Amino acid sequence: MSNYPWSKFYPAEIQTHLDYPDYRVTDYLKMTAEQYPNNKAIHFFGKEMSFQELLSRSxxxxxxxxDIGVKKGDRVALMLPNIPQFVYSYFGILxxxxxxxxxxxxxxxxxxxYHFSNSGAKVIICLDLVYPRVKAVKEQAGLEHIITTSIPDALPTVKKLLYPLVQKIKKGPTVDIDYSKEPIQTLHEFIDKAKDTPVEDPSTTEDVAVLQYTGGTTGTPKGVMLTHKNLVANVTQCQAWAYQTEKGKEVVLSVVPLFHVYGMTICMLFAAAHAAKMVLIPKFDIDLMMKTIKTQRPTFFPxxxxxxxxxxxHPxxxxxDLSSIEICISGSAPLPLNTQTKFEELTAGKLVEGYGLSESSPVICGNPIWGKNVNGSIGVPWPNTDCKVVDPEGEEVKPGELGEIIAKGPQIMKGYWNQPAETAATLKDGWLYTGDMGYMDENGYFYVVDRKKDLIIAGGYNIYPRxxxxxxxEHPVVKEAIVLGVPDEYRGETVKAYIVKKEGFTISEEALDQYCRSKLAAYKVPRIYEFRDELPKSMVGxxxxxxxxxxxxxxxA
Incomplete structure (x- = not known):
């Protein structure tokens, strides 16, 4: 590893080769609960839970x-925002x-x-607000058990009582479920009926822990198989990278969704391994984030x-006072220099850019937090991670030359769930072909310049044009359509749709937008529509x- 050009830019405190513990993901929570039983594991709107309580709940x-028949290897869907129930349900499933x-x-x-049918999930733990959608696909998708929970269940008593009133004033989403008439049970009841006796995780380190869905190299979502070993490796690498952090002392601000691979590993699993308190924020709300930073004093903010x-x-x-923030690792989209500079001035902390994919648990590269930071670069490969840039034939190109970035390391996925052809196209001789075009400079710092896939990353969300x-x-008025990502100051990129209408038909931008909102998750809906008489085509159409x-x-320009 020391022969690689980036080795000399590793701080002395970080080894290029690490020893990885033979752990399963659940071992982190067990050991932390034994060593730091009374340390706070979770903070959520004033209510806190210790590591011992988190383990018991799990x-x-x-x-x-x-009790309902879940066995080793069975898939259990988790459809929750950043609330305490996500954390103990996640560990409970494992x-x-x-x-x-x-x-x-x-x-x-x-x-x-598609998601439930493809994964073969028979059980789901979901938020009550999404239950109508889950119920609508239950039969077709083959779901057998639906367990629901609500945001108020996790709140302190006073806030729980006030929650319906606050939602009414804010015109927030509400749901009215008659549990006596629905074939579901609440997580609260489910837990009350269950024993809290210790459970021995039957998994091995090589077993799949998580199916993380991604579009891969085509638009069809695929379940990335991340093993216990993959996730433990990436957490170990993260701990090594953030070597100045102190076990049992850190506070992690968890705004990145935990259902996203980045939030799962760098917020939740890092916190469980490092005995850090996770401050959970369930939605993207800058006012709430500002208040939380002021009161909870987070030190680590991925x-x-x-x-x-x-x-x-923010005005x-x-x-x-943002001075508690010491470390921020930015991912999911390019980090503008202006953002980095101003944020570091405000907090006096470090904000560095990293790079990863669902297929790599997720982090592959990062700029050293305390070391040579190159703006515009995704940094250098993490410990035990090898990266190179190759031409279409798979041959390595010279520094500065453009090609596809490929990576190899202990955090690289096992493959795609039930997709051998896709797995073979993406994993070759242990190398993950990222589909991202870039180059390596003379010092071994990597740069992403374009995406081989037509992936759009808007506000950190992956959107596949297809x-x-x-x-x-599917809309009766649309003759031709194509979608691409265009620059956006706020989201990094946003979705633009080019439309050719069928002759004799008309439709407004508003009507098309309403239609898309009924069919797509909100972050995928085009923000810009451009109607054209024709679209540019090749000779074959x-x-x-x-x-x-x-x-x-x-x-x-």
Whole structure:
């Protein structure tokens, strides 16, 4: 490893080769609860839970799941925002030997049906607000058990009582479920009936712990199989990278969704391994984040550029004490220099850019937190991680030359769930072909310049144009459609749709937007629509996305 050009930029405190513990993910929670039983594991709107309580609650979930027949290797879907129930349900599923199927609460019915059918999940733990959508696909998707929970269940008593009134004033989402008439049970009841006796996780380190869905190299979502070994490796690498942090003393601000691979590993699993308190924020709300930073004094804040930009642009940014923040690792989208500079001035902490994918648990590269930081670069490979840039034949290119970034390391996925052809196309001789185009400089720092996939990353969310295009093509007025990502100051990129209407038909932008909102998760809905008489095509009739991209680039220039 020391022969690689980036080795000399590793701080002396970080080894290029680490020893990895032979742990399962659940071992982190067990050991931390033994060593730091009374340390706070979770803070949620004033209510706190210790590591010992978190472990007991996880055991109850595990025993309850076993009581309804969940066995080793069974898939259990988890469809929750950042609330305490997510954390103990996640660990409970793993203690029972199950595989966590990460599910975005924003998914609409057609997305959910595919998700559950493909994973083979028979059980789901979900938020009560999403129950109508889950119920609508229950039969087709083969779900057998639905367990619901609510945000008020996790709140302190006074806030729990006030919650319905606050929602009414704010016109927030509410749900009215008659539990006596629905074939579901609440997580609260489920846990009350279950024993809290310790459960021995039957998994081995090589077993799959999580199915993390991603679009891979095509638009069809695939379940990335992340093993216990993969996740433990990435957490160990993160602990080594953040070597100045102190076990049992850190506070992690968890705004990044835990159902996203980044939030799962760098917030939740890092906190469990490092005995850190997780401060959970269930939605993207800058005002709430500012208040929380002021009162909870987080030290570690993983996020996306959108979050840091939101804080910089907040009217009270300069009057709020943000000095507790020591480390921020930015991922999911390129980090603008202006954002990095201003955020570091505000907090006096470190904000560095990293890079990863669902297929790599997720982190592959990062700029050293205390060391040579190169703006515009995704940094250097993490310990035990090898990266190179290759041409279409798979041959390594010289520094500075453009090609596809590929990576190898202990955090790289086992493969795609039930997708051998896709796995073979993405994993070759142990190398993960990322589909991202970039280059390595003479010092071994890597740069992403374009995406081989037509992936759009908006506000940290991955959006595959094909998903959106399929919905647009289903509309009776749409003759042709193509979608691409265009620069956006706030989201990094946003979705733009180019539409050709059928002759003799008309539709407004508002009507098309309403239609898309009924068929797609909100973050996938196009923010810009452009109606055209025709779209650029190749000689064989293929719509040329590249031409439209060039037009957008010219407009910017």
């Amino acid at each position: 055991y109850q979930v595990a025993n309850g799941l076993k 203690f029972a030997g199950g595989i966590v199927v990460q599910t975005n609460p924003l998914y609409v019915e057609r997305e959910l049906e 996020g996306a550029p959108t979050l840091y930009q939101g804080i910089i642009n 009270k940014a300069s009057q709020t 998903d959106v295009e399929e919905v647009l093509y 293929k719509i040329l996305r590249r031409k439209l991209k060039e037009e957008e680039d010219e407009k910017l």
